[in-house]
Amino acid sequence: MKIALFSDIHANLPALEAFFKDVDSKNPDFIYCLGDLVGYNIWPNEVINEIRKRKIPTIAGNYDFGIGRNSDECGCAYKTDDEKNMGKISISFTNSLLNEDERSYLRSLPAHIKLEFQLNEDKLKLLLVHGSPRKINEYLFEDRDEKSLKRIMVQADADIMCFGHTHKPYHRVLNPNFENQNNFRHAINIGSVGKPKDGDPRGNYVMLTIDEQSSALVRDSISVEFIRFEYDVEKAAKAIENSPLPDKYAAMLRNGG
Helix, strand or coil, rough: CCEEECCCCCCCHHHHHHHHHHHHHHCCEEEEECCCCCCCCCCCHHHHHHHHHHHCCCCHHHHCCCCCCCCCCCCCCCCCHHHHHHHHHHHHHHHCCCHHHHHHHHHHCCCEEEECCCCCCCCCEECCCCCCCCCCCCCCCCCCCHHHHHHHHHCCCCCEEEEECCCCCCCEEEEECCCCCCCCCCEECCCCCCCCCCCCEEEEEEEEEEECCCCCCCCCCEEEEEEEEEECHHHHHHHHCCCCCCCCHHHHHHHHC
């Protein structure tokens, strides 16, 4: 069983279209979106409607949550005054673009999706969140303390937890022997389709493969493939430069930062 997971499109329609072309060629059994459809570019309505048209199960990202409520806060945890000022422009611009039907759709999105598989004698629990199970905008970076990450997953009763928000993909396998737990746990950041921050401007998504041999008791019984794809970065960057959005967002698309 192949499950495609993508996140953090951020109104980048050229990237989303290229993602669909790539993922369709791989014919996954299921596709899920982990949120942040809007913000930072000029196509929030178009991105929302492409995902709606395909009826892709989708959870809310922090940006979706804020824009869905016509808020001037996106929960983005900007660190510098420059980032905060640019963020205000993006939020205001996105709010001005969004149609009411699309805004209503964002408000309707669930906070997480939990799936339970039983392909053999062992149940396998997959949790899809945007930031973390605890908070929509919590950042789970790759250097997160292992005990902390395990505790989050144990409390959420997840064998596999997939999330986005940081725009930096990784897969960590957490060993057992934690609070009398025997399961291996997989923490998977699926990266970003439309606004990568790992130095690679190509879009990124994950293909998760589980089968009748998959078990939380066996370390390497699931497959996690990180897939990069090319898209028209210049089209997306120039759209930013021809809009009220800060030009710095265009530079970030070009350099993957």
